[in-house]
Amino acid sequence: xxxxxxxxxxxxxxxxxxxxxxxxxxxxxxxxxxxxxxxxxxxxxxxxxxxxxxxxxxxxxxxxxxxxxxxxxxxxxxxxxxxxxxxxxxxxxxxxxxxxxxxxxxxxxxxxxxxxxxxxxxxxxxxxxxxxxxxxxxxxxxxxxxxxxxxxxxxxxxxxxxxxxxxxxxxxxxxxxxxxxxxxxxxxxxxxxxxxxxxxxxxxxxxxxxxxxxxxxxxxxxxxxxxxxxxxxxxxxxxxxxxxxxxxxxxxxxxxxxxxxxxxxxxxxxxxxxxxxxxxxxxxxxxxxxxxxxxxxxxxxxxxxxxxxxxxxxx
Amino acid sequence: xxxxxxxxxxxxxxxxxxxxxxxxxxxxxxxxxxxxxxxxxxxxxxxxxxxxxxxxxxxxxxxxxxxxxxxxxxxxxxxxxxxxxxxxxxxxxxxxxxxxxxxxxxxxxxxxxxxxxxxxxxxxxxxxxxxxxxxxxxxxxxxxxxxxxxxxxxxxxxxxxxxxxxxxxxxxxxxxxxxxxxxxxxxxxxxxxxxxxxxxxxxxxxxxxxxxxxxxxxxxxxxxxxxxxxxxxxxxxxxxxxxxxxxxxxxxxxxxxxxxxxxxxxxxxxxxxxxxxxxxxxxxxxxxxxxxxxxxxxxxxxxxxxxxxxxxxxxxxxxxxxxxxxxxxxxxxxxxxxxxxxxxxxxxxxxxxxxxxxxxxxxxxxxxxxxxxxxxxxxxxxxxxxxxxxxxxxxxxxxxxxxxxxxxxxxxxxxxxxxxxxxxxxxxxxxxxxxxxxxxxxxxxxxxxxxxxxxxxxxxxxxxxxxxxxxxxxxxx
Numbered sequence: 001x002x003x004x005x006x007x008x009x010x011x012x013x014x015x016x017x018x019x020x021x022x023x024x025x026x027x028x029x030x031x032x033x034x035x036x037x038x039x040x041x042x043x044x045x046x047x048x049x050x051x052x053x054x055x056x057x058x059x060x061x062x063x064x065x066x067x068x069x070x071x072x073x074x075x076x077x078x079x080x081x082x083x084x085x086x087x088x089x090x091x092x093x094x095x096x097x098x099x100x101x102x103x104x105x106x107x108x109x110x111x112x113x114x115x116x117x118x119x120x121x122x123x124x125x126x127x128x129x130x131x132x133x134x135x136x137x138x139x140x141x142x143x144x145x146x147x148x149x150x151x152x153x154x155x156x157x158x159x160x161x162x163x164x165x166x167x168x169x170x171x172x173x174x175x176x177x178x179x180x181x182x183x184x185x186x187x188x189x190x191x192x193x194x195x196x197x198x199x200x201x202x203x204x205x206x207x208x209x210x211x212x213x214x215x216x217x218x219x220x221x222x223x224x225x226x227x228x229x230x231x232x233x234x235x236x237x238x239x240x241x242x243x244x245x246x247x248x249x250x251x252x253x254x255x256x257x258x259x260x261x262x263x264x265x266x267x268x269x270x271x272x273x274x275x276x277x278x279x280x281x282x283x284x285x286x287x288x289x290x291x292x293x294x295x296x297x298x299x300x301x302x303x304x305x306x307x308x309x310x311x312x313x314x315x
Numbered sequence: 316x317x318x319x320x321x322x323x324x325x326x327x328x329x330x331x332x333x334x335x336x337x338x339x340x341x342x343x344x345x346x347x348x349x350x351x352x353x354x355x356x357x358x359x360x361x362x363x364x365x366x367x368x369x370x371x372x373x374x375x376x377x378x379x380x381x382x383x384x385x386x387x388x389x390x391x392x393x394x395x396x397x398x399x400x401x402x403x404x405x406x407x408x409x410x411x412x413x414x415x416x417x418x419x420x421x422x423x424x425x426x427x428x429x430x431x432x433x434x435x436x437x438x439x440x441x442x443x444x445x446x447x448x449x450x451x452x453x454x455x456x457x458x459x460x461x462x463x464x465x466x467x468x469x470x471x472x473x474x475x476x477x478x479x480x481x482x483x484x485x486x487x488x489x490x491x492x493x494x495x496x497x498x499x500x501x502x503x504x505x506x507x508x509x510x511x512x513x514x515x516x517x518x519x520x521x522x523x524x525x526x527x528x529x530x531x532x533x534x535x536x537x538x539x540x541x542x543x544x545x546x547x548x549x550x551x552x553x554x555x556x557x558x559x560x561x562x563x564x565x566x567x568x569x570x571x572x573x574x575x576x577x578x579x580x581x582x583x584x585x586x587x588x589x590x591x592x593x594x595x596x597x598x599x600x601x602x603x604x605x606x607x608x609x610x611x612x613x614x615x616x617x618x619x620x621x622x623x624x625x626x627x628x629x630x631x632x633x634x635x636x637x638x639x640x641x642x643x644x645x646x647x648x649x650x651x652x653x654x655x656x657x658x659x660x661x662x663x664x665x666x667x668x669x670x671x672x673x674x675x676x677x678x679x680x681x682x683x684x685x686x687x688x689x690x691x692x693x694x695x696x697x698x699x700x701x702x703x704x705x706x707x708x709x710x711x712x713x714x715x716x717x718x719x720x721x722x723x724x725x726x727x728x729x730x731x732x733x734x735x736x737x738x739x740x741x742x743x744x745x746x747x748x749x750x751x752x753x754x755x756x757x758x759x760x761x762x763x764x765x766x767x768x769x770x771x772x773x774x775x776x777x778x779x780x781x782x783x784x785x786x787x788x789x790x791x792x
Binding site (some may be wrong): 015016018020021022023024025028029030038039040050052053055056058059060062064065068083084085111117182202203205206207208209212229 | 704
């Protein structure tokens with residue numbers, strides 16, 4: 001067993017901490033990956049169990065084991081909620097460092113670069129985690145540093161930056177979810193895009209009877225970070241007769257990826273575009289919600305829906 | 316290990332609802348207990364028919380099947396000690412009906428307790444058994460363990476709230492047990508037998524649950540005590556006085572210290588504290604209950620006694636209790652909190668003695684143990700805090716647990732109040748139920764003749780779990 005531990009020289013120091021995770025599973029409700037797949041093996045607890053398994057030699061350092069540790073958006077909600085005080089993402093990062101040295105690199109949620117990259121270096125400058133770099137030949141990502149915030153995807157003019165496994169938070173998946181909601185709910189009016197911090201919904205892994213949901217007039221979709229909002233995503237609901245869209249991001253200074261600043265710019269541009277085509281820009285709203293403030297979030301949604309009711313549908 | 320017919324399972328549940336990679340199986344090999352064992356496959360059925368087909372296959376091939384909910388069990392109920400197929404019931408997660416007229420709801424087993432309560436809240440009602448793990452615990456898991464929680468002192472445990480259910484038997488047959496009515500005297504109450512059977516008799520695929528109105532008024536109080544003994548006597552006196560608390564919780568000094576360390580709630584670090592609550596539709600009635608409990612606490616040397624209707628204040632007190640279990644891991648950086656001997660029940664009059672006994676046994680064995688719990692329902696929780704790498708600490712823990720259970724049985728207490736038996740508590744369970752073990756085995760045999768449902772648990776679990784099961788920790792020899 002000692003030989004195995006030595007192979008994991010970054011992970012090794014967490015041996016005691018891994019035992020102090022009591023495996024209560026209370027982290028599930030905070031994890032967008034678990035909520036998307038419903039598999040326990042995608043939850044934060046599973047990554048801790050895997051890290052323990054790797055370190056103790058009970059789990060082989062295989063691609064599938066590694067992929068679990070490379071799949072994380074670093075929203076760190078599990079970490080903030082863990083009352084055993086386990087620094088989950090630090091453990092994931094250290095496990096990733098060891099795995100990279102063994103030649104296992106995910107991809108998991110790590111951003112990659114496709115062949116149509118023009119090497120303009122915009123993503124290198126924009127990455128808040130200094131994970132992207134020019135290796136003399138192409139733009140590469142340091143998988144141990146990448147936190148899958150998705151900022152590179154949104155700044156890339158060639159759309160060459162990609163996250164392969166989005167766990168339901170990718171642009172196309174969100175557009176699909178938004179249109180599905182708008183097309184199946186007669187009373188639907190708004191799509192609310194929220195980062196994983198603004199929206200604090202509990203686990204909500206159960207399905208309600210149709211009678212409870214058919215009158216719903218808005219749907220909340222988690223896009224992980226405000227930095228991942230883009231015009232195409234924000235405009236998509238309007239194509240399916242939405243009356244308006246709202247985006248919820250972290251308050252100034254509280255976003256780990258500074259995605260909220262980027263969201264501000266995008267929303268401002270979008271409002272100007274709407275104005276130019278005679279659509280009232282009040283149909284788009286950006287709100288800042290401190291982590292866990294459910295009351296404020298709900299109040300903002302109610303105010304927004306009230307406003308849309310006054311404006312009526314777009315004609 | 317038996318060869319699993321993967322294509323057949325894939326055909327039953329679909330490509331996306333099966334996992335067979337060892338890295339996934341490893342994760343599904345543990346829960347919140349100290350045990351670990353590898354399953355052979357994990358499948359996530361979405362319909363009753365799929366469960367029936369899986370059971371039929373497993374029964375033909377004599378493959379163990381272990382139904383699993385949130386994986387928050389503390390005694391190893393879902394740890395597949397003999398391998399087999401894990402049925403991840405979280406795929407059956409629909410709230411099927413909320414019937415306000417007939418006062419019941421119908422749910423699939425994978426529905427999360429908190430989700431159900433969120434759906435019920437808008438109608439002013441709630442599903443009361445609610446354990447502390449309600450944010451992750453599924454209704455199916457709660458039924459399997461007869462879960463209960465802080466409000467069970469007034470509203471009862473899961474068994475009291477279950478009116479009926481649909482169950483898939485080991486041969487794949489589907490049966491409807493119980494009724495949609497509040498009372499039933501139509502023969503054997505088999506649905507009640509299923510509650511607490513830990514997945515050894517059948518797989519619950521639908522449940523009919525009763526709910527109750529959310530009270531208009533809730534008032535929560537706290538009293539500090541300089542001795543555990545005084546706090547224990549206060550509990551006994553409150554329950555004997557005819558008072559109807561909706562919550563009566565004890566936390567000892569170890570637990571208080573752990574909560575303070577994690578959440579900065581500023582709790583006074585005393586020998587013990589009692590948290591009590593009364594609820595009702597009329598404020599005067601709630602005042603009456605609260606004052607009665609306050610006076611009893613005073614009589615037993617309680618200090619800093621205060622109570623509040625303020626939801627924020629109540630939330631603060633309640634959160635401390637609700638997060639206690641995970642918080643215990645922070646008590647000392649070198650010690651981890653382990654779920655062992657964690658939920659016995661004793662008669663009210665023995666509460667004080669029991670709390671004292673736990674600390675005495677801990678001292679004797681040189682380990683740290685806490686005493687806390689839903690004392691209003693006679694349930695006392697302990698957690699053993701230890702350095703899990705040290706084999707000698709496991710030996711001491713084992714010794715301490717045996718002593719705790721000896722005491723519990725000597726005062727007519729019971730091995731488990733709400734977490735079930737699983738693996739960790741089999742030793743004491745078998746001694747406690749010695750004269751009915753044969754009967755329990757006959758029931759198991761009648762329903763599951765091939766012993767494929769969660770084998771190796773309850774009556775079949777090994778006495779010495781330290782050596783007979785694989786621990787999920789790295790223990791130095």
